[in-house]
Amino acid sequence: MGVTKTEIFNHRQNELAQLFKILGHPARIAILQYISTQESCICNDLVEEIGLAQATISQHLKELKSIGLLKGEIEGKSMCYCIHMDRWNQLQQTLTSFFNTTKQNCC
Numbered sequence: 001m002g003v004t005k006t007e008i009f010n011h012r013q014n015e016l017a018q019l020f021k022i023l024g025h026p027a028r029i030a031i032l033q034y035i036s037t038q039e040s041c042i043c044n045d046l047v048e049e050i051g052l053a054q055a056t057i058s059q060h061l062k063e064l065k066s067i068g069l070l071k072g073e074i075e076g077k078s079m080c081y082c083i084h085m086d087r088w089n090q091l092q093q094t095l096t097s098f099f100n101t102t103k104q105n106c107c
Helices: 011-023 026-036 043-050 054-066 085-100
Strands: 070-075 078-083
Touching (some): 011 026, 026 078, 043 078, 054 070
16 A cells, blocks of 8 residues: 655645544544533443443544544543543534535536
8 A cells, every 4th residue: 555645735635634534433433422422431431332342442532532522631540531622613613614615516
């Protein structure tokens, strides 16, 4: 598989591609859906809710944190996660802008 030449694309294109790549896994969508309905959540809650192994859930949480969609803080021996609302709203605006700039030019 070839190396992606990200430097030939602009910042917005690379950012959107990274967002879509991370959001392109159904487990991550399920995690976001679950956490968005809770005030906070620990990894074990997600293991029970989604049914994946703790290590797998942790890896998905790490990916979601890497794009800033989740915040986490330590509560006792557990990490408590919640949606990072500023980033969530920024992502929503980015996606809305992307989809709203598409012209209807189909045959």
